Amino acid sequence: MSDPAIHHNQPHGLRQLFSWRNGVAWGMLAFTLLVQLVVWQSLRTNEDRAARQQFQMLGEKVTEAIRKRLRDHEQILLGGAGLFDAVENVSREQWRTYVERLLLPDRYPGIQGVGFSQAIPQAERDAHVARIRAQGYPDYDIHPPGQRDLYTSIVFLEPFLRRNLAAFGYDMYSEPTRRRAMQRAAQLGETSITGKVTLLQETHGKVQAGVLLYVPVYRPNAPLTTPEQRMQALRGFVYSPYRVEDLMRGILRAADLPLALHIYASPGEEPEHLLYASREAPEPGSAGFSQLQQLDLYGQTWTLRMDSRPEFDERFHSNEALVFGLGLGLSLLVFFLTSSLALRHSRAQALANEMTRHIRQSRQDLRLSEERLSLALKGSNDGLWDLDLEAGSMFASPRAWEMLGYRPNELTCDLKLWERLTVAEDLAQQKARLAQTMLSNVDHFTTELRLQHKHGHVVPVLLRGHIQRDPQGMAQRISGTLMDLTERKRVEQMKNDFVSTVSHELRTPLTSISGALGLIVGGALGAAPPAMQQMLEIAYRNSLRLGHLINDLLDMEKIAAGKMSFELREHSLGDLLEESLASNQALCEQHGVRCTLEHPADVLVWVDGLRLQQVLGNFLSNAVKFTPEGGEIRLHSSLRGTKVRISVTDQGPGIPEAFRSRVFEKFAQADASDSRQKSGTGLGLAITKELIERMGGTVGFDCVPGQGTTFWCELPIQIPPAESDCRDGQPRILVVEDEPDTGRLLHMMLREGGYGVERVQSLHQAREKLAASHYEAMTLDLHLPDGSGMQLIDELRDQPAMQDLPIVVISAAHQFEQAQFPAGIVWLHKPITNAQLLVAVEQARDNIRQARSKPR
Structure with missing residues (x-):
């Protein structure tokens, strides 16, 4: 309850607030407001200066990013030209291999490809066309048609698919804009870029502005002193076409710049030479900051206009209101504090009483919070x-x-x-x-x-x-x-026992039923009447379906109980994919669906072959279920760094948006109604996820509504161990490291230290090497693809022949993990130096020698 005395004195206090006795407080208020105005004005000036500097830095960043990316592309073309200089007759396969190793889609997004345009005198035109047709391209011809002194036909262009097919055989020298850049490149022996053109690759979709980059290739040992000599020695051009919007998206995709960009292939802002314009660009003159920059690029001058977006302008003045409000609040606070000192003692006493009330309330709130926490813990x-x-x-x-x-x-x-x-x-x-x-x-x-x-x-x-x-x-x-899980585990065990018992008890009669129906349907007991035959076939199909359901339930029970066993070893992925395709071919034919296999490069994987076949069978049966009759299913694989992705693509309707988060859950169905058209238990994909994750992989799917679904799994590639690097008389060391770059570094450090080195990348390979050879020491990584390094240490310490093997653990682990290892293990924290590694190896060997010398 409030103090009545405080309320009684409040009107008198308000009158004193405006009295002459409170003049010091009003003077402080005026002074602090004046200081606030000066600070606010200075802050605004500094923010404007910072904004201009930031905008200039962003512009330089964009310009440098464009210049650097084109330099990178020039290096790609110079590398291709070097291939032609080194190899007299570059084959199409060699060119394809060179371009594939560049990994263009991942490292250089926006580039359409890398090609070679051959220079062909008019007298050699017919012979050239005949030679290309003999290589397996009967429809090849130089286009556009017509008589010209010099042709430059595109003979190589990788990747040789989709849009790039339209450029095969095109004479770029026949088009004026391209010809100017090609003449400059050939006569000067320099890289040249075209002005704005429309690429032949614009076969569909939105038409983008294009440019091409050329590097000339000359005949070896020909004189190249004058422009005429260079034109005479010209073999052709290594070049790349670019769709400028795709190119800029690749250059600026990670920048997320708060500015709009317009690029013109001319010294000025000429609309007909516009190459690129950002989406949602501000209206002309409305941007807070603008600047023009020119880029001199391989014989062309590009003009870049950069305008700040509203979010950039707001970034530097968003705190003005806050600063002003804080300053005003601070001024008022000083005013009221000064007034409180100048006014009567009763006001100070009232404030003290109010603060006391707040403290008591805070203590009460803290006590209530502690009580709630205690009650919540008791309740749970x-x-x-x-x-x-x-x-x-x-x-x-x-x-x-x-x-x-x-x-x-x-x-x-x-x-x-x-x-x-x-x-x-x-x-x-x-x-x-x-x-x-x-x-x-x-x-x-x-x-x-x-x-x-x-x-x-x-x-x-x-x-x-x-x-x-x-x-x-x-x-x-x-x-x-x-949380005590005793009761929950008891209920779960009862449920699992019930499912296991029911599933096993159903299998025995179901096996007899399915077998008997199979014999009858197959005609082993003679022909049945047509009506009866139809009913028997329905019964037989549903008995098989019930068998699949029971098998799925048993698999889920094994996975939940941790009883699912895996026999992991190296397998050829190509063999596994071909086996899966053959095993599911009958199912595809039964539903009138084609299944194709695309496997460009074979690799080794560390898996249980039968479990992976089960995963692929689930993917393929799911695809068959949703692909319409006459459709096609693609089983294909692709390399993704140190992993390989196995994919199954169907032509079904896709997965509804609302269901996608539950695709891999148990018993999940996109259509869970009693009238659904597609049958299934909803367990196949859940089992698939568990199996792949138990084998060290991941699963997922990609879906475009109405265009089918791709289910995929990724598995780590099993890289064969490196060759032995041991010489006679050298102490031999085994390096166990799954990360290739780190393994090569350790290999080099130890070899320079005078050791013979063998390197492996898994526990399985390490066990094989240790069983077959003798080593003076071993370096060990803790986290390996098929287990923990601690497991290997325990195994070695249990074997009398291996108990004294010196071990150096190289890890980035916390000291908490280091404390769990036996004594005598030398520990190195990553990163390490050459000297640290060699000292650690000698220390490990000394520890073993000292242990042997002690009486046992």
Whole structure:
């Protein structure tokens, strides 16, 4: 309740606010407002200056990006010209190989291709056409037709597909704009670029402005002193065509620049020479900042107009209102503080009373918050825990102790407590999982643990935690909750036992039913009447469908229980794809669908061959289900860095937008109604996701409504181990490292140190090498594609012949993970130097020698 005295004095206080006694406060208000005005004006001036500098820097960034990209493209063309200089007769296959190695779509978006235009005198025209036709192109001819002294026909252009096919055989010398650039390139021996042209590749879609870049190629050993000699020695041009909008999109795609850009292929802003214009450009004269820049590029002058967008202009003045408001608030605060000192003591007392009330209210709110937290924990029946990694201490709430049968603080609370409480056979796996979580960038985690109760039985718990990290990303503190999963696990086990029992019990009679129906339908017992035959076929098909459902249920049960076994080894991906195509050919023919295989390059993958066949079978059967009769399904693969993507593309209606987030969930159906047209259990894709992830891969899909769906999985490529680099008399070292660049670096460092080196990239290969050869030492990465390096160390320490092998662990792991390894292992943190590596190897060998010399 408010103090009545305060309310009684309020009118008198308001009159004093405007009295002469409060003149000092009004003077302070006027002074602070004047200072605020000066600061605001200075801030606005500085922001305008910063905006101009930023806009100028953005313009230079755009100009430099364009210049650099064209220089990069020039280097590509110069490389192609070098190929012609080195090889007298470059074949079409050699040219294709050269261009494919450039990885143009990934590294140089916007380039249409790289080609070669051959210079052909009029007297050699017919012989040239006959030679190209004999290479397998019977319709080849130089176009446009007509008699000319010199032809420059496009004979190579990669990639040789889609839009680029229209340019095959085109004489670019016949068109004036192209001819000017080609003459300049040939006569000066320099790279040249054309003005604005329309490319022959504009066969469909929006027509874009185009330019072409030329590098001349001359006959070897011909004199090239004068322009006439260069024209006489001309063999042709290595060139690239560009659709300018695609080119600029590739150059500026990562910049996200807040400015509009117009590019003219002329010294001035001539509309007929406009090459490129940004979308949503501001109206002329409306931009806050504008500038013109000219680029001299290979014989052409480009004019670039850059205008700032509204978001750029607003960026530098968005805080003015905030600054003004804060300044005004600060001035009023000073005014009222000064007034409070000048006015009567009762006002100060009233303020003190109000502050006291706020403090009491804050304390009450804090107490209520603590009560709510306590009640929430009691209501959820969860325990609370906290690990302070810097202090090395641990806290657990009474409920957490109660779950395990202990009284609070009955056990010593330290960072090792969770290891003592974890079930022994789970400890190694949980250590590896915790170390991986600590090394990652995640802040929240959820995992299941099996803890040992005081009375001996196992308590399954759900652990949720939050990791507090320092600015360097190192974990400082971990806090979270503990949930008892005993009842949930019991219910889940009952459900799994029920599904398993029902599925197994159904299989026996279903096998008899399907077998009997198959014999009858196949005519083993004689012909049945047509009406009966139709009913029997329906029954037979549905018995097979029920069998597939039961198999899917059993697979899901095995995956959930962790009983699904995998036999991982190296396989040829090409063989697996061909086998899958052959296995599913009958299903495709039954539904009147064609299935094709596109596999450009074979690689090795580390998988369970039968499980991968199951995955591909799920993809193909799903595609057959949704592809209309007479349609085509494509089974194809492509390389993506160190991984290979296997895809199945159908011609179905696509996946509805609302269903896409649930595609890989169990029992998910796009049409879940009783009247749906497509049958299925909704388990195939869920099983597929689990199988691929268990083999170290990922799954996904791409879909355009009405244009079909592509389901894909990506698997890591198994790179064959490097050749041995060992000489007689050298101490031999085995390098176990899956990252190719790091492996090559370690190989080189050790070889320079006088060691013979062999390098492998997986646990499987390391085991084979260690079983077949003797090594003086081994370097080991912890995270390998088929397991943990800790697993290999445990195996070696259990083998008498390998117990004394010196091991150097090279990892970027946190010291928390380092602490889990046995003594005697030398640890190096990435990155490392040559000297550090050699010293670590010698230290590991010395440790083993000292251990051998001690009496046992």
